[in-house]
Amino acid sequence: xxxxxxxxxGPFAPSLVLGAAGNGAGPAVxxxxxxxxxxxxxxxxxxxxxxxxxxxxxxxxxxxAVRKIGGVILLAAGLIFGATLIRAVAGAVQGGMSVFFWVFxxxxxxxxxxxxTHARPVYSALYFVLSVLATAGLFVLLWxxxxxxxxxxxYAGAILVTYVFVIMLATQSQSAGxxxxxxxxxxxxxxxxxxxxxxxxxxxxxxxxxMGVLLFVIFEKAPGGVLDKYAxxxxxxxxxxxxxxxxxxxxxxxxxxxxxxxxMTAAPPAVRPVPTYTPGSPQALGTxxxxxxxxxxxxxGLILTIxxxxxxxxxxxxxxxxxxxxxxxxxxxxxxxxGRVDSSPASVPVYGTDNPRAKAYPET
Amino acid sequence: MTQLALQHYLAVxxxxxxxxxxxxxxxxxxIVIFLCTELMFQGVAINLVAFGRFMNNxxxxxxxxxxxxxxxxxxASLALGLVVLLFRQKNTLDADAWRELKG
Numbered sequence: 375x376x377x378x379x380x381x382x383x384g385p386f387a388p389s390l391v392l393g394a395a396g397n398g399a400g401p402a403v404x405x406x407x408x409x410x411x412x413x414x415x416x417x418x419x420x421x422x423x424x425x426x427x428x429x430x431x432x433x434x435x436x437x438x439a440v441r442k443i444g445g446v447i448l449l450a451a452g453l454i455f456g457a458t459l460i461r462a463v464a465g466a467v468q469g470g471m472s473v474f475f476w477v478f479x480x481x482x483x484x485x486x487x488x489x490x491t492h493a494r495p496v497y498s499a500l501y502f503v504l505s506v507l508a509t510a511g512l513f514v515l516l517w518x519x520x521x522x523x524x525x526x527x528x529y530a531g532a533i534l535v536t537y538v539f540v541i542m543l544a545t546q547s548q549s550a551g552x553x554x555x556x557x558x559x560x561x562x563x564x565x566x567x568x569x570x571x572x573x574x575x576x577x578x579x580x581x582x583x584x585m586g587v588l589l590f591v592i593f594e595k596a597p598g599g600v601l602d603k604y605a606x607x608x609x610x611x612x613x614x615x616x617x618x619x620x621x622x623x624x625x626x627x628x629x630x631x632x633x634x635x636x637x638m639t640a641a642p643p644a645v646r647p648v649p650t651y652t653p654g655s656p657q658a659l660g661t662x663x664x665x666x667x668x669x670x671x672x673x674x675g676l677i678l679t680i681x682x683x684x685x686x687x688x689x690x691x692x693x694x695x696x697x698x699x700x701x702x703x704x705x706x707x708x709x710x711x712x713g714r715v716d717s718s719p720a721s722v723p724v725y726g727t728d729n730p731r732a733k734a735y736p737e738t
Numbered sequence: 739m740t741q742l743a744l745q746h747y748l749a750v751x752x753x754x755x756x757x758x759x760x761x762x763x764x765x766x767x768x769i770v771i772f773l774c775t776e777l778m779f780q781g782v783a784i785n786l787v788a789f790g791r792f793m794n795n796x797x798x799x800x801x802x803x804x805x806x807x808x809x810x811x812x813x814a815s816l817a818l819g820l821v822v823l824l825f826r827q828k829n830t831l832d833a834d835a836w837r838e839l840k841g
Contacts, residue, residue, distance in 0.1 A: 432764055459746065479750045486754050486777055490761030495770050502773055505754075509780055516747065516791040521800050525783070528807050533776065533814045540818050541769050544831050567766040567832035574764050581760035588752035592745050653795035662797040663804070670801075674808040681812030689819035 412458060412593045421586035424451040425578045432574040433493040445491075452483065475515055481508035493568050495541045499534055506530045517654030747788035754781030768824065768831045772817045779810045 430436075430444025460476060485505035489498045506529040513522035545565075571577075651658035663671055758777030765771050783803045790799015821831070828835045 428760060432760075459749075463746075475746065479746075482750060483753055483757070486757045489770075489773060489777060490757055490765070495767050495773075498770050498773055502776065505777070506780065509784060512747070512750065512784060513787055516787050517795065518787045518791065518800050518803075521783075521787055521803050524804065524807060528811060529776070529780075533811060536814060536818055537769060537773060540821060543822075544769070544825050565767075565831070567830070567834065568770075570766070571764040572766050572834070577760045577763035580763065581756045584759060585753060585756035588756065589749055592748045592752060654791065654797070654800070659797050659800050663801055667801055670805065674805055677812055678808055681815050685815040685819040688816065689822045 412589065414590055414594055416458065417586055417589050417593070420451050420455050421582045421589075424448055424585075425582035427451060428487075428491070428582070429574050429578040431487075431491045432571045432578070433491065433569055434574060435570055441491075448487065452480075456480065474511065478508045478511040478515070481505070482512065493564050495545065495568065496538065499538050499541060502537075503530045503534050506534070519654070520656040520659050744788055744792040747784055747792075751781040751784035751788065754778070754784065766833050768821045768833050769818075771833060772814065772821070775817075776810060776814065779806060782806060 424447075427444045427447030427450075431441055431448055432444075433441075456476065456479075463472060482505050485501045485508065488501040489505065492498045492501060506525060510522040510525045510530075513519075513525060651661065755778050758774045758781060761774035761777065762771055765774060783806055786799045786803045786806065788799070790796050790802075793799075824836065825831055
């Protein structure tokens, strides 16, 4: 690891000054990851190598062997990066949490790479589910149980089901549509726009430039005192006991615990017990949300409602059926919203029209 | 002696964000493009929760992640509605089919 900086114990401004001064030549007091774990040269080399690997791995017209080579290169770069970091923290007392962090991060990053590089959209979505689950594991490690559950329910449950639904709807009707054009009989031929990616070189360069800059800033240029101070502060805290300096969200008159007397009885507020929840627990989060963020919470609910109404308005097909004159044919009024009524099987079937693909009107 | 710190979580978040960005640029399938934006959202969520955890267990990080999930859900529903609409027009999910929108 070479030199360790002495910024850890310092307050904010002096550590900034020291960081500007440069070479941490002080006594080796460091609680967190300090500069020197990842040298800028190593970050640069790893990002270049990973960029080349990603460029080879992205879907293109090359044969499979080249893409496999790219995958191996990318995997090697990731492993070297992870091993460098792991070696830096190997000696520390972690209480066994460190292993889970490395496992979950490896799964997350690997699945993210597969989301980007897999040619089939359904597989991309499924890898994304796996990535979300591993991220939920990381959230549990960060004492955010509610966020972990919400991530699994919302992302892996709700959003991804919608994605997979749309993907299957589109690809199915597409393969039905141009079955004659593509090689017939081959179930699930990958479409051309999935097989060939757009500007893989530029995208890899841009993405890994951003990644390199981010890693450089995180590991190297961040004033080590700032990040390490927080790491040392709460890393030493034990989960079971609450933080002694009572944070703001537990201070004021609080929620009565269940089974207590009703709030309206004339007990003075000072008598009421102030519950101190475990930091990061759903109780603490809920108390914080409903005490200090109430308007924002309601606004987010409003946003969700508006988005739902908007999505329905965008995606529906408006087909108005006019009552025919006596003996006349059924005529459709087709406003321009939502396009024409066509025979595409991907279109939502509309009851009661003479759309040839529409379902029969339920006669019940 | 070093230990697992904020930097590690920030690094994971940054890597996820960069990978999502690469996918957002390279992929041509409209649905996968939006999937990659969700990947970027996820990296940002890791950042927020990690900052909240390491800055004296402030619940603001988690609260902001809730808002992020709300926005992500709204974005996903609207985007998928738009994708369905676009797919009906041209019967393809290729983003290059809408090249004329470049102007």
